[in-house]
Amino acid sequence: MKLQLPPWVRPRAAIGLLAACVVLAIIPLFHDDVYTHNLLTLTFLGIAAALAWNWLGGYLGQVSFGHAAMFGVGGFVAAQAQLGLRMPMLLSWVFGGLVAGLFSLIWGHPTLRLRGPYFSIATIGVGEATRLVCTYWDWFTGGSSGLSLPMQTNLKYQLYWYGIVLAALTLAASYALRRSPVGLSLLAIKSDVDAASDVGVGATRLQDLVLFLSGVTIGICGAFYASYFSYIEPGDMFGFDRSISWVLMGVIGGIGTIFGPALGAIIFVLLRQYLIASYPQLYLGLYGLLLVLVILFEPLGLTGLFLRAVRKARPDLGVSSAAAED
Amino acid sequence: MERFAELLIAAVLLAGLYATMAYGLGLIYGVLRIVNLNHGGMIMAGAYAGWYLHAALGLDPYLSLVLVAGAAYLVGIATYRVLVRRLPRGPAGGVQSLLLLFGVWLILRNAAYLLFTGNDQTLRTSYSTLAVGIGSALVSVNRIAVFGVAIVILIVLHLLLTRTYVGKAIRAVAQNPDSCTLVGIPVERIYALTFGLGTALAAAAGLLGSTLFPFNPGFGAAELLKSFVVVVLGGLGSVAGTAIAALILAVVEVFAILVIPAYLTAAVGFVLLVLVLVFRPGGLFGQRVLG
Numbered sequence: 001m002k003l004q005l006p007p008w009v010r011p012r013a014a015i016g017l018l019a020a021c022v023v024l025a026i027i028p029l030f031h032d033d034v035y036t037h038n039l040l041t042l043t044f045l046g047i048a049a050a051l052a053w054n055w056l057g058g059y060l061g062q063v064s065f066g067h068a069a070m071f072g073v074g075g076f077v078a079a080q081a082q083l084g085l086r087m088p089m090l091l092s093w094v095f096g097g098l099v100a101g102l103f104s105l106i107w108g109h110p111t112l113r114l115r116g117p118y119f120s121i122a123t124i125g126v127g128e129a130t131r132l133v134c135t136y137w138d139w140f141t142g143g144s145s146g147l148s149l150p151m152q153t154n155l156k157y158q159l160y161w162y163g164i165v166l167a168a169l170t171l172a173a174s175y176a177l178r179r180s181p182v183g184l185s186l187l188a189i190k191s192d193v194d195a196a197s198d199v200g201v202g203a204t205r206l207q208d209l210v211l212f213l214s215g216v217t218i219g220i221c222g223a224f225y226a227s228y229f230s231y232i233e234p235g236d237m238f239g240f241d242r243s244i245s246w247v248l249m250g251v252i253g254g255i256g257t258i259f260g261p262a263l264g265a266i267i268f269v270l271l272r273q274y275l276i277a278s279y280p281q282l283y284l285g286l287y288g289l290l291l292v293l294v295i296l297f298e299p300l301g302l303t304g305l306f307l308r309a310v311r312k313a314r315p316d317l318g319v320s321s322a323a324a325e326d
Numbered sequence: 327m328e329r330f331a332e333l334l335i336a337a338v339l340l341a342g343l344y345a346t347m348a349y350g351l352g353l354i355y356g357v358l359r360i361v362n363l364n365h366g367g368m369i370m371a372g373a374y375a376g377w378y379l380h381a382a383l384g385l386d387p388y389l390s391l392v393l394v395a396g397a398a399y400l401v402g403i404a405t406y407r408v409l410v411r412r413l414p415r416g417p418a419g420g421v422q423s424l425l426l427l428f429g430v431w432l433i434l435r436n437a438a439y440l441l442f443t444g445n446d447q448t449l450r451t452s453y454s455t456l457a458v459g460i461g462s463a464l465v466s467v468n469r470i471a472v473f474g475v476a477i478v479i480l481i482v483l484h485l486l487l488t489r490t491y492v493g494k495a496i497r498a499v500a501q502n503p504d505s506c507t508l509v510g511i512p513v514e515r516i517y518a519l520t521f522g523l524g525t526a527l528a529a530a531a532g533l534l535g536s537t538l539f540p541f542n543p544g545f546g547a548a549e550l551l552k553s554f555v556v557v558v559l560g561g562l563g564s565v566a567g568t569a570i571a572a573l574i575l576a577v578v579e580v581f582a583i584l585v586i587p588a589y590l591t592a593a594v595g596f597v598l599l600v601l602v603l604v605f606r607p608g609g610l611f612g613q614r615v616l617g
Contacts, residue, residue, distance in 0.1 A: 255421070
């Protein structure tokens with residue numbers, strides 16, 4: 001039986017993704033460097049989260065400064081489900097993700113309806129309010145002392161492969177959300193909501209769908225994080241700088257592009273390891289400086305730089321920066 | 327009843343501060359169509375500036391207000407000239423200006439952290455603990471002073487916008503920048519000036535706020551949200567609308583303490599924002615552009 005791909009999937013992209021997954025999956029068999037192993041796992045997590053952020057911030061142009069709220073909700077719901085309901089790990093991830101997605105709809109559905117930057121401003125409030133309330137609700141989050149999940153030997157090591165699957169799935173979803181007919185609708189909504197509605201694009205439904213998907217994915221990332229560290233506390237899970245880190249991954253890699261945020265996540269995780277870890281008092285300012293510089297000089301981030309290089313090397317191809325948008 | 331009067335007075339006095347804070351944000355948004363996310367940063371910077379001038383030079387916060395607002399005005403103009411001006415206008419620039427100004431805020435926040443640590447600071451003056459009786463309620467003199475200064479600022483702003491040439495130019499640019507270019511209004515200069523004015527208002531509000539509340543480098547995030555609530559509620563640019571909206575927010579916040587646990591008050595402004603956005607997206611008084 002021949003596998004039929006939808007017409008908007010380039011076989012090359014599908015094969016590339018599969019090949020990358022296979023290579024990454026067998027890498028640990030050739031080394032036993034735990035540090036690299038862990039760093040890669042965190043990179044996969046960063047890729048998944050940055051891409052999920054980008055669906056909203058890039059594809060729809062609704063930048064969120066409060067995605068940590070869903071990360072935390074997903075993490076704590078999953079942890080509670082494992083502790084209280086004895087749910088198996090994977091099921092608890094899905095459950096935590098779904099709750100996080102519903103939570104995002106509660107505040108996002110009304111604020112996404114408005115033109116302009118209302119949504120972004122609201123996210124600042126959502127992030128802060130969720131953090132405060134959840135720190136106080138110690139029946140849910142264990143308060144500032146946090147929650148501990150039962151330690152499972154080797155789980156941390158195995159989560160590497162779960163991470164690959166998570167990152168690959170979000171990457172595939174990113175591709176589908178851009179290249180499929182839905183992607184065209186999203187592009188139309190981003191350009192002009194009213195015009196899109198006029199030609200029959202269900203803007204409300206699609207915006208909510210993207211928000212929900214983004215919330216679910218970030219929630220699953222939070223649940224993954226909880227299982228990975230087997231200890232979580234609200235100050236860290238709901239932290240402001242966590243929300244900012246995804247904004248930054250998106251901006252570094254190229255907002256609204258398919259692969260940019262994944263690239264941004266890789267750079268960001270490395271950056272945090274080598275640079276920000278040595279200057280813990282400077283990290284917020286460094287994030288800020290990076291944001292300012294990228295937005296001023298190359299709004300499409302690394303993807304923009306790459307396109308510029310291609311244009312220079314092969315002017316005959318006629319690559320424009322708009323190519324990154326489709 | 328006594329408690330009711332006390333809370334009402336507290337709310338009214340707080341509203342003056344909220345109105346000043348919000349007007350800066352609304353002015354910039356009304357004229358440039360940019361949400362100045364660095365508003366929170368400048369509120370924080372104003373608070374630290376007032377605190378530092380008081381601690382180092384013994385300058386009274388109400389005297390340093392002029393100094394700090396003036397400096398913030400220049401900072402605002404510089405921010406516009408160096409950064410904001412380079413961004414594309416229109417809906418595509420919206421995301422970029424949000425991110426850019428957010429970056430500036432993070433830098434300011436980090437600078438404050440490096441200079442003054444992350445500890446809470448308070449600005450204490452000799453009259454911080456003085457209070458006078460209004461009816462049966464005891465009211466802090468400082469709160470009344472903050473209210474008075476805020477009212478003066480708002481009246482001056484109103485006069486500036488309605489009675490002076492520059493003010494009229496600002497309002498004209500808010501309505502239609504292209505036509506302004508045609509009749510010879512230097513639009514770029516008006517943009518820079520407006521950005522400076524909005525920034526100065528943020529810093530002034532921050533300084534006033536620092537005499538009332540403890541603050542740290544994270545100060546300003548909640549204030550930004552509150553400013554935004556007031557702007558959305560009161561519509562753009564109307565001084566009276568802003569004042570009424572600020573009063574509504576202050577009353578809701580102050581009285582919320584009676585019915586919900588204290589840790590939830592942080593969410594009050596946000597809930598109000600969502601309610602307004604859903605039920606009155608044009609603001610309570612309909613859309614108006616400055617004046």
